[in-house]
Amino acid sequence: MAEETGVTVADAGLADRAAALVDKLVADGVASRLAARDATLWGPDAEAEASVRLSWTSLHQTSRPLIGEIEALRTELQGEGVDRVVLAGMGGSSLAPEVITSTEDGVALTVLDTTDPGQVADALAGDLQRTVLVVSSKSGGTVETDSHRRIFAKAFAEAGVDAASRIVVVTDPGSPLAELAEREGYRKVFLADPEVGGRYSALTAFGLVPAGLAGADVARLLDQAALLAADLSTDSAGNPALRLAAALGAAHEAGAEKVVLADTGSGITGFGDWAEQLIAESTGKQGTGLLPVVVDGPAAAGFADAGPDATPVAIGPANAAATISVTGTLGAQILLWEYATAIVGRLLGIDPFDQPDVEAAKKAARSLLDSPDPATGASSPSTVDGHVEVHGTVGASGDGTLADVLTEFLDTVPDNGYLAVQAYLDRLDDASAALLRAELAKRTGHQVTFGWGPRFLHSTGQYHKGGHQNGVFLQLTGAAVDDLEVPDRPYTLGTLQLAQALGDGQVLADHGRPVLRLHLTDRAAGLAELVRAVQQVRQG
Numbered sequence: 252m253a254e255e256t257g258v259t260v261a262d263a264g265l266a267d268r269a270a271a272l273v274d275k276l277v278a279d280g281v282a283s284r285l286a287a288r289d290a291t292l293w294g295p296d297a298e299a300e301a302s303v304r305l306s307w308t309s310l311h312q313t314s315r316p317l318i319g320e321i322e323a324l325r326t327e328l329q330g331e332g333v334d335r336v337v338l339a340g341m342g343g344s345s346l347a348p349e350v351i352t353s354t355e356d357g358v359a360l361t362v363l364d365t366t367d368p369g370q371v372a373d374a375l376a377g378d379l380q381r382t383v384l385v386v387s388s389k390s391g392g393t394v395e396t397d398s399h400r401r402i403f404a405k406a407f408a409e410a411g412v413d414a415a416s417r418i419v420v421v422t423d424p425g426s427p428l429a430e431l432a433e434r435e436g437y438r439k440v441f442l443a444d445p446e447v448g449g450r451y452s453a454l455t456a457f458g459l460v461p462a463g464l465a466g467a468d469v470a471r472l473l474d475q476a477a478l479l480a481a482d483l484s485t486d487s488a489g490n491p492a493l494r495l496a497a498a499l500g501a502a503h504e505a506g507a508e509k510v511v512l513a514d515t516g517s518g519i520t521g522f523g524d525w526a527e528q529l530i531a532e533s534t535g536k537q538g539t540g541l542l543p544v545v546v547d548g549p550a551a552a553g554f555a556d557a558g559p560d561a562t563p564v565a566i567g568p569a570n571a572a573a574t575i576s577v578t579g580t581l582g583a584q585i586l587l588w589e590y591a592t593a594i595v596g597r598l599l600g601i602d603p604f605d606q607p608d609v610e611a612a613k614k615a616a617r618s619l620l621d622s623p624d625p626a627t628g629a630s631s632p633s634t635v636d637g638h639v640e641v642h643g644t645v646g647a648s649g650d651g652t653l654a655d656v657l658t659e660f661l662d663t664v665p666d667n668g669y670l671a672v673q674a675y676l677d678r679l680d681d682a683s684a685a686l687l688r689a690e691l692a693k694r695t696g697h698q699v700t701f702g703w704g705p706r707f708l709h710s711t712g713q714y715h716k717g718g719h720q721n722g723v724f725l726q727l728t729g730a731a732v733d734d735l736e737v738p739d740r741p742y743t744l745g746t747l748q749l750a751q752a753l754g755d756g757q758v759l760a761d762h763g764r765p766v767l768r769l770h771l772t773d774r775a776a777g778l779a780e781l782v783r784a785v786q787q788v789r790q791g
């Protein structure tokens with residue numbers, strides 16, 4: 252793993268413009284003020300929120316006491332033969348533990364950040380006698396996480412396992428989940444620091460508890476962050492957070508509003524997925540922001556051939572195709588990107604700690620679920636080609652073969668706009684859907700992001716509604732073969748999943764964005780047909 256933390260800007264013009272911005276940030280004392288939790292850095296409108304969102308700058312110190320508590324619980328559970336950890340959590344409550352555990356050899360964590368019935372059923376099919384479920388939710392009210400808790404509690408009971416002894420909760424003090432855990436007598440409740448927002452919570456109990464219970468070395472993670480903390484809080488031109496923020500801000504000023512992230516050998520697995528939420532939810536609002544586009548590597552479409560609307564950024568050693576590269580250990584990269592993103596917020600003139608447009612999609616899904624027949628939100632298909640139903644809303648007539656429909660739809664992507672593929676599918680069993688990203692980027696020449704629904708709703712979802720309004724949205728939904736009841740709720744997981752897709756599609760359409768939904772009546776066959784149709788798309 253690249254140990255040395257550094258930010259390199261390869262483009263001389265960008266480096267010059269960034270250096271001027273760094274000088275200004277140094278003169279304004281931004282780094283030291285941020286470390287000292289100065290809530291005035293983002294202007295009067297953001298001050299109230301910022302005043303209760305800045306504790307993350309000192310987590311490398313304040314989270315230390317957690318280490319012993321996590322270790323004690325892990326030892327206790329192992330003594331009882333419980334060594335399989337399943338995490339229910341969305342966005343900031345799951346992305347950090349996923350990258351932390353994936354990066355460490357031999358550490359397994361099953362992450363549930365989906366409403367796909369098949370994916371949840373697969374997690375349930377593991378050995379429940381050896382399973383502990385960590386339920387993580389800052390607000391304590393996230394519908395996906397609550398559904399997982401209900402489903403697992405029932406399954407534990409049916410397997411003859413005392414559910415309360417196998418549920419560990421991470422939440423904020425006073426949340427409805429904290430109260431419920433107390434009423435139900437759950438195994439342990441870790442109360443997180445409420446003055447840290449979800450996407451800045453990697454080094455709080457939200458990142459450390461699930462990762463540590465699964466066996467990751469979370470003390471080392473804090474050490475890695477601690478090694479860099481002093482540099483990040485220093486008002487100096489060498490501060491890597493100031494350099495990264497300034498480079499991203501200068502690139503944005505020049506029209507590069509997308510940040511294409513590729514791993515170039517950082518030794519970290521899946522950092523882009525974590526950074527994606529941090530960048531998109533923090534900056535994508537008020538019609539501005541940075542859109543993170545996570546790609547498979549520096550050879551992927553959209554990276555080396557990025558146009559003037561995008562900056563290719565290497566996570567790891569410098570690469571000929573990268574304009575910016577960022578090196579460092581996982582703990583260092585986490586703290587560095589948190590500082591840099593908060594500072595980009597200042598450069599863009601927005602509040603990096605709120606997510607004003609996320610609620611709209613949740614509300615639309617809720618109102619569909621409350622209707623007598625949630626599926627009524629689904630239109631009838633305008634056409635059916637093989638195992639793919641076409642549901643066009645805005646921007647495409649939805650007529651002809653699948654390839655015709657796609658050709659017409661992809662033509663709606665504006666110059667310097669982007670396409671977002673949003674797959675409300677099983678990210679393990681339907682993993683091949685992710686291949687569509689590169690194929691579509693190659694054929695259209697546009698930046699293409701790929702997100703699993705509903706997971707992306709807690710990440711890039713904010714940007715799509717609040718950021719630069721030049722996105723075009725391709726939703727994929729699929730038949731739920733074996734649906735799962737959500738205990739004591741009037742909906743199944745499959746209904747919830749569809750309501751989330753329809754609700755978000757409606758909100759995007761209300762923003763005037765083109766949305767096309769393709770429903771796979773047979774997932775495997777439909778995906779294969781879709782790939783073939785994409786290959787037949789006529790290039791404009």
Ligand SMILES: O=P(O)(O)OC[C@H]1O[C@](O)(CO)[C@@H](O)[C@@H]1O
Pocket residue numbers: 341342343344387388389390391392393396449450532606609708709710
């Ligand atoms: O931890 P919670 O409250 O369940 O929220 C999960 C995620 O949902 C969001 O609030 C967005 O919907 C994120 O900011 C957050 O990380």
